[in-house]
Amino acid sequence: MHTISRRRALAALAATPLASHLPARAQDALRICQSIALSGPLGDLGQAMHQGARACFAAVNAQGGIAGRAIELVTMDDGYDTRRALANVDTFLADKASFALFNCMGTPMIEAMLPRVLESGTPFFAPFTGALVARPKTTRNIFNIRASYPDEAEQLVQHLATIGIRRIGIAYQNNSFGKEVFEGARLAMEKHKLSGSIAVTVENNGSDAAAAAQKLVAANPEAVLVGLAGKPTLDFVKAIRAQRRGLPLYALSVMGSAATLRALGDDATGIAVSQVVPSPGNSVVPVVREFQQAWKAAGITLEPSHLALEGYINARVFAEALRRAGRNASRAAFIDSTWNMKRHDLGGFEVSFSEPGRNASRFVELTMVGRDGRFIR
Numbered sequence: 001m002h003t004i005s006r007r008r009a010l011a012a013l014a015a016t017p018l019a020s021h022l023p024a025r026a027q028d029a030l031r032i033c034q035s036i037a038l039s040g041p042l043g044d045l046g047q048a049m050h051q052g053a054r055a056c057f058a059a060v061n062a063q064g065g066i067a068g069r070a071i072e073l074v075t076m077d078d079g080y081d082t083r084r085a086l087a088n089v090d091t092f093l094a095d096k097a098s099f100a101l102f103n104c105m106g107t108p109m110i111e112a113m114l115p116r117v118l119e120s121g122t123p124f125f126a127p128f129t130g131a132l133v134a135r136p137k138t139t140r141n142i143f144n145i146r147a148s149y150p151d152e153a154e155q156l157v158q159h160l161a162t163i164g165i166r167r168i169g170i171a172y173q174n175n176s177f178g179k180e181v182f183e184g185a186r187l188a189m190e191k192h193k194l195s196g197s198i199a200v201t202v203e204n205n206g207s208d209a210a211a212a213a214q215k216l217v218a219a220n221p222e223a224v225l226v227g228l229a230g231k232p233t234l235d236f237v238k239a240i241r242a243q244r245r246g247l248p249l250y251a252l253s254v255m256g257s258a259a260t261l262r263a264l265g266d267d268a269t270g271i272a273v274s275q276v277v278p279s280p281g282n283s284v285v286p287v288v289r290e291f292q293q294a295w296k297a298a299g300i301t302l303e304p305s306h307l308a309l310e311g312y313i314n315a316r317v318f319a320e321a322l323r324r325a326g327r328n329a330s331r332a333a334f335i336d337s338t339w340n341m342k343r344h345d346l347g348g349f350e351v352s353f354s355e356p357g358r359n360a361s362r363f364v365e366l367t368m369v370g371r372d373g374r375f376i377r
Helices: 006-015 043-062 082-094 107-120 149-162 176-191 209-218 231-243 258-268 286-297 306-325 331-339
Strands: 030-036 071-077 098-102 168-173 198-202 223-227 249-251 272-275 365-369
Touching: 030 043, 030 082, 043 071, 043 258, 043 286, 043 306, 071 082, 071 306, 082 098, 082 107, 098 306, 098 331, 107 176, 149 176, 149 223, 149 249, 149 272, 149 365, 168 176, 168 209, 168 231, 176 198, 176 223, 198 209, 198 231, 209 231, 223 231, 231 249, 231 258, 286 306, 306 331
Parallel strands: 030 071, 030 098, 168 198, 168 223, 223 249, 249 272
Antiparallel strands: 272 365
């Protein structure tokens, strides 16, 4: 494992754009570390998640921290690049003051990190992926919160079955993410006795998106489930809109970034998207109202989003687990306290850590992209 001195590590962190850490006033601050895409193709997703968590921890620290200890969030940009993410994690793990890895982002990055995480025993809290690879059933130091990709696919299929849709087309990415979406949808269709569906794959570079769209349209589905992320989403949606404008499209939460919606323009209108947290504009929900207050207090200029709320919720759950672990908590005490958190209601969003391999939330609700590019319920 690559190691560097603590002084060099901290200097590198401080020099990182948008590094988020407290002033050097609280020597007993509890340091948690985050490798996330703040730049690159999915930088807008990472920015939103990071800022949501930052707003939460700022609110916690403003109220005295946890048992008098501030929470220090140290963030390094990996640009959604696996090699950079691994270098970041090596830096974090080499620093003995690092208590946990928090809300790291991206299925390929997290899959690469896992061997190091498992070897170190460091708490790996709320990785940002719905992939099953991040949900190993044999370890206690990995804590997933968000619903899995198969959970989202199942809910979308259940909705379609409920409204009487029988012929569902599926377009899924030709990678582990897409295959998990397809398998979740396939099992749900079997459960609801839906037959006559057609599935097509799309390569990661989107080169065959137009051909995949043409094949689906030729099969005359009543709706299409879109298991794609990033560039393939844009290429496929534009292609299928050009061939059959009014065909209902249903996508997973990873599709709903602001950059994707902007790039799609009018082609995004009417797409139904599953979400794994409540609407960030629904102030009737207590946890959303508290998120809005923390977001405003932190002076963040980005527009609140589902992803920002997810980052906030992840931070809230982390802070609660730390509080339950007691004063000067060890990693072992923190791990135990998290697994003992059952049916904890944040105010309209419940988490329950039951066993390794299972996510603490199965919250999934359906939204739709309106004409202004914003989500409506």
